[in-house]
Amino acid sequence: MRLASRLAHVEESATLKVTRRAAELRAAGREILSFGAGEPDFDSPAVAVRAAQRALDDGFTRYTPASGIPELRRSLADRYAADHGAPWAAEQFLITVGGKAALFELAIALFEPGDEVIIPTPCWVSFPDQIRLAGAEPILVPTQAEGGFELKADPILEAISPRTRAILVNSPSNPTGGILPAAELEKLVRGAAAAGIYLISDETYEFFLYDDRSYASAAAWAKRFPETVVLVGSFSKTYAMTGWRVGYAAGPSEVIGGAARVQGHATSNPTSFAMVGALAALEGAAPQVAEMVGEFAARRDLLVAGLNELPGFRCDPPAGAFYTFPDISGLKSHGLESSLEVTEFFLEEASVAVVPGVAFGTDDHLRLSFACSRANIEQGLQAMRCALVRRIG
C-alpha cells in the first residue's frame, strides 16, 4: 500500500502541527504558553453567535447552494463595491470553508503540471504545498528582511517565465507582517495583466494594520483589470471566527465558476448556519474589529520590546497581521543552529510553543503570534528569558 506521489513533497501544516503538539502536551498535564497558530483569542462577535443560534433554532440546517448563501455573496459584493469600487457581482463571490479552501480550490481550478506560480517568501506554510498538490511548481522569490519585509514588485515580476500562471501575494504577510505598499501593488497588478497571468491577493489580514497605515487592496484594481485580479478573504481572523470556517474568493466569473465546480465536488456548501453568522458579522461587527486591532497593537509593542531584550534575538515591529518574526541567527553562536532546534529548545526548556521560520522559508527566524493574551505574552517572554539564561549563562 502507498500514498499518491503528489504527497511526496507535502508535509503536515507546520502551523497546525504546533497547535496539535501544544494540545497534546497540555493533555499530558504540561502547561504550555503558546505563540503558535494565528488565532485571535477574542470571542466571536455576539451578533454572529446570536444569528447562527437563531438559524439553528429556525432549522436552517440543510444544504444551501454549493457556492454559499446568496445573501452573504451579495453583502460581500456590496462591501467591496463600497470600500474599493470593485465591479464584482454577487455571483463573482464564492463562499468557502475558510480562506484556505478558497486558495486550494483556486489552485486546483487554475494550475496543472508544467505551470509555475510565483510566491514571495517568507510565506504562509500552505501556499507552496497547495500549489504542489495541484501538480504545479511554486517559484519562491525571497523578500528582503531590511525594511520590515516590505514586498517589492520588481523581483517578483522578474521571476515571470512563459510557464508562469499566477503571482500569489499576501499582504499584510503571514508570517512577517510585511505589507505590499500601494505603488508596488499597482506595479504588480499591471505587470500580471501585461503578462496575461493572475494576481491572486490573499487579504486575510487586511484589517490588522498598525501605526495608522492604510490598506492597499487588489480589489481596487479589479475594475481596470477584471480578467486577472483574484481576491481571497476570510472571516476567521477579522472577526475571531477561526472555527466557523468561512472564507471567500472573488474574481473573474470563469475563475470563480471553476473554483465553484471544484467546491461542488469537494465540500459542497460551507456550513449553513456558520454563513448566517458570518453575514451578521460582516454587517454588524465593525466595532469589535476595531477594538481587537487596538488591543493587538498594544500586544505587538509588548512582544517586540520583550523579544528584543532576549539574547540572540532581533525583532522589528511588524506593520500588520499579528505575528512577530524575529531574527534568531544570533543564537547560532550558542549552539542553537536552526529554527527547528530553537523551537524544540523553547518547547522543552520553557514550555513555550513557537513556529520555526524554516516552515515559512527562512531558517534564521521564528514566528510568534501575538493573537494571545498579554499574560501569555509576559509569561512566555519570562520563560524564554529564563531558559536562555540557563543555556547561555
Ligand code: GLU
Ligand atoms: N493561518 C493560521 C496560521 O498561520 C492558522 C493555521 C493555518 O491555517 O495555517 O497560524
